[in-house]
Amino acid sequence: MAGHGGVLLVSGAVASGKTALLRAFGERASAAGALFLQATASEAESDLPLGVMGQLLLGADLPGADAKRAARLVDLMAVAAQIRRAEGVLPAVVMNEIPGLCGIVLEQARERPVVLSIDDVHHADGHSLECILYLARRLDTSRILVVLGENSGFLAGNTRLHVDLLRLPGCRNIRLGPLERHGVAEMISGFGDEGWGTRQLVSDLHRTGGGNPLLTRALIEDRRTADGGGCGSAALVPGEAFAQAVTTGLFRSDMSTRNTAWALAVVGPDVPLAELVEVLGTSRESVHRSLRALNDAGLLDSGWFRHEAGRTAVLRSLEPAHRARIEARVAQVLHEHGEAATVVVQHLIAAEPIDAPWALSTLLEAAERALADDEVELALTCLRAARDTCTDARQSVAIRAELTRAGWRLNPATAARHLPELTADALDGGLGARHTVELVGHLLWFGQADSVLEILDAAERGGGAGREAPGQPAAQASRRLDCVRSWMAYEYPGLPGSARARARHGDDERSGRTPARSPHQRAATLMKAVLDGAGDDVVVRAEQILQSTRLDDSTLTALVVALNSLVLADRLDTAALWCETLSKEAAERGAPMWQALLAAVRSRIELRLGALAAAEQSARLAVTLVPPEGWGVAIASPVATSVYAHTAMGRLDEAAAQLAVPVPESAFHTPDGLLYLRARGHYYLAAGRPYAALDDFHACGDLMTRWEFDVPALVPWRTDAAEAHLLLGDDDRARTLAQEQLALTGGPNAGAAWTRGVSLRVLASALHPGRRLSLLGEAIDTLRERGHRVELARATDELARAHRELGNGGRARALARKAQQLGRECGVRVPRVSPVADTGNSLPAEQPWPPGSRRGADELSDAELRVATLAARGHTNRQIADKLFITISTVEQHLTRAYRKLAVQRRADLAAKLSPVPVPVAGSGRREGHREGRHEGRKDGGARDRLRVV
Template sequence: MSLAERDQCVHSLMKSLDECRQGKGSVTLVSGSIASGKTALLHEFAEHATTSNARFLSATCSAAESDLPLGVIDQIILNARTAYGYEPGGDDGNDREPAGARALHRLCLDIADRDAERPLIIGIDDIEYIDTASRQCVLYLARRLTASPVMVVLAGSSDPQSVGWQFQAELLRQPHASAIRLASLTPAGTADVLADHLAPAETQRLAAACHQISGGNPLLVHALAEDNQSPADPSAPIEVGDAFSRALLNCLYRCDPPTLSVAQALAVLDGLPTGLPALVNMEPEQVEAILRSLQSAGLVNRGHFRHAVAQTAVLQSLDPQERRRLHLRAAVILHDIGSPATEVAGHLVAAKRVTDAWGVGVLREAAEQRLSDGDVGAALDALDLAYQASSGEHERATVKSLMAVAEWRINPSSARRHLPELSAAVQRGDLAGRPAIDLIDRLLWHGRPEDAVDLLDRLSERDRAGELDAESQAALRAIALSIAFLYPDTAEQVRPEATDGDHTDEAIPASPLSLRLQSATVRAAILADGPDSATVSHAEQILQVARLDDTTLAPITAALLALFYADRADKAAAWSAPLLAEADLRHAPTWQAIFGTLHGLVAHRQGDLAAAEQHGNTALTRISPRCWGVAIGAPLALLILAKTEMGKHDDAAELLHHPVPDAMFRTPYGLHYLHARGRHMLATKHFAAALNDFQACGELMQRWGFDLPSVVPWRSEAAQVRLAQGRGDEARRLVEEQLSMLGPGHTRARGISLRAMASITEPRQRPQLLRQAAEVLQACGDRLELARTLAALSHVKEEVGESSRARALERWAQNLAATCYAETPSTEPPGPGDGTEQHATVDGGASSLSNAERRVAELAAKGYTNREISCKLYVTVSTVEQHLTRVYRKLNVNSRADLPLGLDFDDLDFDDHTKAIA
């Protein structure tokens, strides 16, 4: 081992050796912290001494022999016999210890007398473990070396309590005694050690980190050099590996038991020495002294291990049962002194036991804090143990509810397994308030609105019985509005009566449940009455005060949707971007997927197709498609729209084969999916299928009571189809109807409607309509719709002979489309088709279906559920299922999402439902 920064120490010992040659005996005490290089220095000096014609006798003390009388003296005499053939004479004394001392003295004198030119050196290592009898012998010898060519070098711990105050004092009070204190390596010394093992560039790169991790402890520096001799990546951080772990444990297990116990307890407490004395059952002063010793050795720094590998190594060296005992004891101590719940819970989880009544409450509190911090794994660990230790149904249900919330954040599909147990708890009355609302949210997400309504009814019964507080009552109204929004067909069953607290001009409350009521009310107001400045402002106020967590996720998404449906993509983008960034920072995959989809939808409305596609793709990878529940329609709609408008029609068609749950078509997610599918069908000239989807959107929106162009402008979309089919009058009626519905807040929808109107009006009116559309679309920031409008205006200018202006507009349109990553917009205005409508090829074709099967297929394609189809057609659900099974087989498709492909229902008379099914 290299003796970096020890030259002065060797020089001092050699100087004493020179004096010894002159007949001046001496005693030198070499001290230092654990693994500071005392033994290496002793060996280095022995080598120098023997090569310079000195004799060297050595002995090493051991903790295992500290109770063996004269064990060290016996080692020295044995070494003298082996090395120099020395045979000690008899002793007339009756007391063994004084006899041993005299024997040691006589040995030294006899050896010196045999060859006075060769001084004798006696080196004893690890003297903190020297037995009492040998200690007395050393002191006896030390007092008699003044005029003898004998030099005694003792090496041991720098801790006076380890070596013994009295022993050190007696040694060092001798006039011929001296002390050498080995300090930790400096950064330069650390670099010198590394240079013996590593290339110069590696030494320079790793020296500072090595010194920081090792604290200048030579043994640890050598271990780090070993760990980094063959770096996999020359630019990688310093490797702290097995050699370091072994060296650290070697240091600690050479310490006395109290020091080892403190180090182990420090590892258990994770560098929090507050409860250390109680954990090791020592006085604080003793613990402080040991911590100073460990810091001096470079093993810890201010009560913390210098590297996580060090702490892990110490923990893993403990017997598992002992480790769990220490963790449980630590949990009790920290709880008693009022430590944070997260610290206490961490020890309970490590101990895998809860023995006190307060344990479950602490674990729950810690789990909620961990969730707030974004550490879902630690939260679930705490909740798993809390559930095992829970004593009653109410407590178990509450813990299980938190588990479902935590799991849903990272894997909604996994959280689904908790629904039956939690539903039963609500029915029993063991869950209410936020946990019950969370459960209903999960049921809605997974397409179980009937179960959600049942639970809402149960909670309403408790409300009528006076069992719920004001917060829970607000939660009931909020969740009722959520059910009515997500499953509009249930609105009449769940719609609550308005209360004074539901007005959107009220001050924003701080409570998450009250906040949820406010956001649900704002969203409902926009959908019912259209957007206005007051509701838009209120939605923004909600977003300003709501900090993202599990309790505010619903009101935040509701407020964002309110801005989206209010046609305020600019404001929605300003809020969705930072929310997505925060979800990324919190490592919450479900949040990332939700806010990514919302931000992508907003990006699409602003004409940023590349961002829309990226966010859509990311949303489907953050959580798997099966985790999305009925909400799968949102990312699919986003991707289908983006890819269609980018000209990636094959990719869009592939997305349409993705399986979706039937319940999706009962939700606004299904509405957006139908709209996106219709846009794809229109772009690929499947006009009948496109019209079918747009009309399905219209039927649903009218039935659900929010027929707003800002949600889905289905009339202008259907008008494009009718125009392509040569039905201009019908196209005009649809566009005029849409324009009549627009209020001042429908900016984007107004621009789209004006452009659609221009396509069906007489040529002289088109320029004005297109200019108005362009102004509106430019103001709202939709670059893609603006590009389409400019392309149409370019064609109009070309028709009236303004070629220069037409080319300028065309270039503008093309540049805008390029920035959107969209297909170049056609300057040809939409008009009647040429009779070449495309039909997807399906096995058997629509002609193979009976009238009954075709009618069921048409309604299923529009998004109706089997139960709704059975009601509309006056047949049983079983009959509907049988018809659909035959339809899928004949058309060779997998789901109702594929039904419009190649089907043309225009020639069917749908008025006589009974006849169609017969």
């Protein structure tokens, strides 16, 4: 500056602080009295002749004459360059005018020092660079300082500028490196946040920002935002400012570097350099240079992003169409290099459509692998992409079938939309045997049994249509169809011909013509053993299935059948252990449908064990994991458990709410429909509607008899109906039904402890107290051995009642307390155990009514007293209704409330409570009354075989 000038070339990575340095130097030069001429080159103006020189001269504070002269020369040279420019050669007029244009700067330098500052000189146009070189060669005698800033990451497009400048004696090259840790600490203090300057924070900022000033500043801003502008202890989490800084730095880099960053972000961290080079379609040297530039810029560290937020920002800067092209290229390269389908498909999904056979096969292979690895969402995504690109009609059918199978694991309701198309394909013979079997299961799930029969009939007419391959033997296809029909006979016993199909299956099994190989065949054989009442054989077969079958989509139903068979065989502990094991596996593998079905089974086990609250929670979990619309006909099972549990706990309003859940009509062709009818019947009993309860119980009996599917361990409808008759005072009919049920359960060791215990208890209730003790003792022993706590509590209460009526007060009190304790353990709010309060041998047991309330006839309302008095005198329900001019249903309700208030369970006990009312005469009148009342009840509650949910 004291008579001679120089050139300063400031190099550095993108956003390394070059612009800030040039700006600060310019401010100091202006303050010292120098003429500061500045310009910023840009990639968009790199082809504009004299664009940079025009910025320097036309934006400077030049005298009027010099300003006009500069404008004229710039215009003249720009026009001449555009007209006569030849590739690599400047026209003569331009070369002649350069001295004149640069002379303006030289003349200004005679009066005062001149500083020329050009930022991003790597974007400068060629004509302006010639002017800079012209001035640089005359700096020894001129007070001109040329300060240039360049991005070192750009390709050396201006090689001549570098060569000519760096050989000049007055030229210096400064290279800016990344910030050190102390520089990061100073930057923090520059924000006025000295309290932030902890070693850990400085280290985190330095590691994440790579020492790049732009990225570091953005990280500090994000942390200030997270801290609300304070100096709190918020973690360093890159945010929007960081993402914007990454995008800014990326677009200030050259195109080669941007492409490399984009390709690297798409392809992932483990790609070899050779494959990245192939994706970019450039040279290895170019990729090396770009990676080095990204490392210098602080975005990468050893060839990969320092923070995932950096990669996310780079991907976000990509135009969707451009990214789809990169993804397609990456997928192709990875496929050609033999990468696994699950790796390639990650890019195929996001790529633009690829019309190549390998793409479709890769999607299908990846979907199969993903489903095997329990990545259902990935499998569905692959299958949807395959469906959208497949042009082969037959293959499209198979893809739809796979979409249904994969979606079923999450929610059958969403997968059901493919069923109509698949049904049409199956009827046309275009569906493979495996997919046909799966389709049959899906259709049965939603109660479409008619469609299933059509498919099976069409397959039989076609001689085994739906084979997996043209060479598949017809006998093999026929065996598949026979297996499906035999399975349907147990899953849908209400279908026409199911009983004959079960009988034929039994004959084939005994003759050895159909060996049980598949889980479904073995499950069908297991159900045959359940129907035959072979208790020990049921347990053996069920455990064989559970031990040898892996949980998957095709075996889930067979495993559920095995668990339910253990429940019916009263092996509750074994069933609970297996159910817990399978439920954990289903949860670990992320299969909501599997979890839901197993939760429904667990609720039935807990119900048998007397864990009423747990049973209700498991049933609720089942319909939470899969909503009711996804359950199809099987919704009857969790709803039945929930209704029964709520009823037993005295929560009738909640039980009624569960009865409002829609149950398909076709559910009543399945065993689950029987469970629903039984649960609803017990709700009606608790709600004071015994005739409606009888309708449901006898509907169960009618169906099971018609189906030849009378399994007392599933639904003991005779004892259920007997309880309703006891409530109506018809002891004779109750006794007959209980004896029939007991005869069907076999001996004490027949494997039907629950059914036998219930039957013994109900039969005892219909007998004289002196004959009850032995039956109830056996019932208690049987139920205690198998852990049926609710029924154990009821049997214990009945035994307490029998001892009380026989005058054994001490024994009655002890048993009553035990019954109440069992009831509380089960969660029964108002136990069915009856408090014994009698003169002479009264029991100080807990009462189901509030303390201090009345326990005699004066507690009844006038209407209840009138009905109870007539009932005690032996009148039938119809006769009472006729005398009082009310309906039979109203009589039932009054009687039920009277029973509850007086703590009695039958008409025979009303006389003692309503003394001095005479004891009613039991006999034919009561049976007649029941018969008439039941007829009337049908008009009120519906016909016995009416199965619609009400």
